Amino acid sequence: MKGIVRIVAIVFFVVVLGCGSVGAQGAIKIGIIEPLTGPAAYDGQSVVEGARMAEEEINAKGGVLGKPIRLVVEDGKADPAESVNAAEKLLVRDQVPVIMGAWASSATLAVIPVMKKNTTPLIVETATSLKVTDPPSEWVYRICSNSAIDGLLMEKYLVPALGFKKVAFMAVNNDFGRAVVSFWGEAVKKRGGTVVLTEYHAPGEINFAPSLTKISTSGADSIIITSDIQTASNIIKQTYELGLTKIKRMVTNGIPSEAIVKLAGAEDSEGVLVHNYWVPFAPPKGKEAKNKQFVERYTARYPNKPVDKYAAFGYDGICVIAQAISTARAADPGKIKEALKKTKIDGLTGNIQFDDKNQARPYSSVSRIEKGKPRLVFHLN
Amino acid sequence: MLTEVLQQVINGLIMGSTYALTAVGLTMIFGMMHVVNFTHGEFYMLGGFFAFQLTALLQLNYYLSVALAILAVMAVGFVCERVLLAPLREKSIDTTVLVTIGLSIFLQNLALLYWGPTPKSIPLPFSNMPLRWGPMVLTWSRILAVVITFGLIVLVHLLIQKSLLGKAMRATFQEKDAARLAGIDVERIYALTFTLGAGLAAGAGALLGSIFLIYPSMGNIAILKAFIVVILGGMGNFLGAIAGGLILGVAEGLGAGFVSSGYKDAIGFVLVILILMFRPSGLFGKARRL
Numbered sequence: 275m276k277g278i279v280r281i282v283a284i285v286f287f288v289v290v291l292g293c294g295s296v297g298a299q300g301a302i303k304i305g306i307i308e309p310l311t312g313p314a315a316y317d318g319q320s321v322v323e324g325a326r327m328a329e330e331e332i333n334a335k336g337g338v339l340g341k342p343i344r345l346v347v348e349d350g351k352a353d354p355a356e357s358v359n360a361a362e363k364l365l366v367r368d369q370v371p372v373i374m375g376a377w378a379s380s381a382t383l384a385v386i387p388v389m390k391k392n393t394t395p396l397i398v399e400t401a402t403s404l405k406v407t408d409p410p411s412e413w414v415y416r417i418c419s420n421s422a423i424d425g426l427l428m429e430k431y432l433v434p435a436l437g438f439k440k441v442a443f444m445a446v447n448n449d450f451g452r453a454v455v456s457f458w459g460e461a462v463k464k465r466g467g468t469v470v471l472t473e474y475h476a477p478g479e480i481n482f483a484p485s486l487t488k489i490s491t492s493g494a495d496s497i498i499i500t501s502d503i504q505t506a507s508n509i510i511k512q513t514y515e516l517g518l519t520k521i522k523r524m525v526t527n528g529i530p531s532e533a534i535v536k537l538a539g540a541e542d543s544e545g546v547l548v549h550n551y552w553v554p555f556a557p558p559k560g561k562e563a564k565n566k567q568f569v570e571r572y573t574a575r576y577p578n579k580p581v582d583k584y585a586a587f588g589y590d591g592i593c594v595i596a597q598a599i600s601t602a603r604a605a606d607p608g609k610i611k612e613a614l615k616k617t618k619i620d621g622l623t624g625n626i627q628f629d630d631k632n633q634a635r636p637y638s639s640v641s642r643i644e645k646g647k648p649r650l651v652f653h654l655n
Numbered sequence: 656m657l658t659e660v661l662q663q664v665i666n667g668l669i670m671g672s673t674y675a676l677t678a679v680g681l682t683m684i685f686g687m688m689h690v691v692n693f694t695h696g697e698f699y700m701l702g703g704f705f706a707f708q709l710t711a712l713l714q715l716n717y718y719l720s721v722a723l724a725i726l727a728v729m730a731v732g733f734v735c736e737r738v739l740l741a742p743l744r745e746k747s748i749d750t751t752v753l754v755t756i757g758l759s760i761f762l763q764n765l766a767l768l769y770w771g772p773t774p775k776s777i778p779l780p781f782s783n784m785p786l787r788w789g790p791m792v793l794t795w796s797r798i799l800a801v802v803i804t805f806g807l808i809v810l811v812h813l814l815i816q817k818s819l820l821g822k823a824m825r826a827t828f829q830e831k832d833a834a835r836l837a838g839i840d841v842e843r844i845y846a847l848t849f850t851l852g853a854g855l856a857a858g859a860g861a862l863l864g865s866i867f868l869i870y871p872s873m874g875n876i877a878i879l880k881a882f883i884v885v886i887l888g889g890m891g892n893f894l895g896a897i898a899g900g901l902i903l904g905v906a907e908g909l910g911a912g913f914v915s916s917g918y919k920d921a922i923g924f925v926l927v928i929l930i931l932m933f934r935p936s937g938l939f940g941k942a943r944r945l
Binding site: 310311312313315316318319447473474475476478479480481483484485487488491503504507508511514515516517536537538539541542579 | 658659662663666667669670763764767771772773774776782783785787792794796797863867868870871872873875876907908909910911912915916917919920
């Protein structure tokens, strides 16, 4: 009797598995690795939401190569080990021909060897450590900026225009934070400024009183803050509470001003400078209509969430992949890789086109928070 | 230099008092029930979220919200104890550890599902302007957190030391079987201890949530710190947890301020390693067997 039950169970199991693959055969799968839980979940969800919008739009227009696309999303928790697991799952179980991810620089750097081994292309949507594309790999394509580009662009402005002469860094202790400290630090030093203090914190840290107390007595005239949304907001809140508002504060890497105001409060974040990538309030010339349409559609779909750069990069990433598959004329990893080199897209985040290191050049700008609202200070170029 | 040291010590004491509050609950549950409660961080998180729900969404008074949040989490704790832990009373410590880890994952994901990943901030009834006192800087929310924390700790201390119920709890803690023979309803004491411990964690979550931000995974760091404090102070030692919390807070403040902020979390673990090597029963604990 027990034996029969077991056999029936196995048969059912096989049938169920079979159903899954039959149902999916019609669609072209695209793998996505984002943090859906943990401290970076907010940002990861935004990327997925942007990607879902692109998926819907592309499928409404008939899909790619006559088939719909289907996103397969795995939770990488912004953690290197979890992201590698997610990549293995997508490549082996789902056999996706291309992946977008893995949000954090450290996680992305861990996933890259897996992609190379499986000869499948990876679209990097938000990780900014230089190491992702340097040394370059034919399997890795980055649509977001990197810290070396940002440092180079900021050099003209940090010391000369913004007066960041004695800089203190507050950075998350990983590849992302360390890259910003090294390249932005270079940008300060090249123009005669000094870095007086560098304070690293663990991802998910909440108490910054020790570091900020140190900064308050260090003689720094400015703080450059590099972390995730909630940590950066926490730091801003605490700079205010510890009375450090006379020191200029700047948040790097496109953390949305709206979220900072919401989390830290308008009073606490008054005067904070924000280094932006894509922002809803200051589109570059010629992108106004496209931006407005995206913001309206996103707000209609996710009414309680301010639209941010993560959603925009998620959206653009899927558009890049869809175009590459369509140019490749097959959902085949090798052919998609060849097609990516030639891909050119008029995206939200910039005119996306990969250089010889497979790095795109998105827009960036600097804004200041005034009375709870972000105001554009200048575009970077 | 001196003012910087003083400011770091004050910062450390503020953080340390909330570490103590979380750890007192954890050490109580461990000491009396021999349950290593991995769900403790989630009770802390729920305390924050309930306080947020009541103040931001239902517009209730802040102080009332904190009190109600604590009561609500106590109710959750009570149900968890009755449904999940009561049937496992005589099972090995590993079994209950697995159950509390499972419950922790479940509650964290439930919070993620209901409140979403977006971090939240609890609206305060007073301005968070920095208060200057000579070269020192403080805010009302931090002062309030310390005051309420110590109020709660003193309350629990009085309950345990002065009331008849507390006497029963202490008796159960010392010798469960003898207590049962003396007519103490040990089951009731267990349920009460767990509920009380959950309430203390919730209080810490609601108070720290008012200073920082609230998000579903906020319990992860809190429970890590609580375990460090419990080991520092001695497992099951009430006063040890308070002293351990304050020591950890100040050590982190001074360590981050004068050594390196990158190693702030490492300081706690270094302390734990030293304690386990040289005084495995904790700074204030007496040696005993599990």
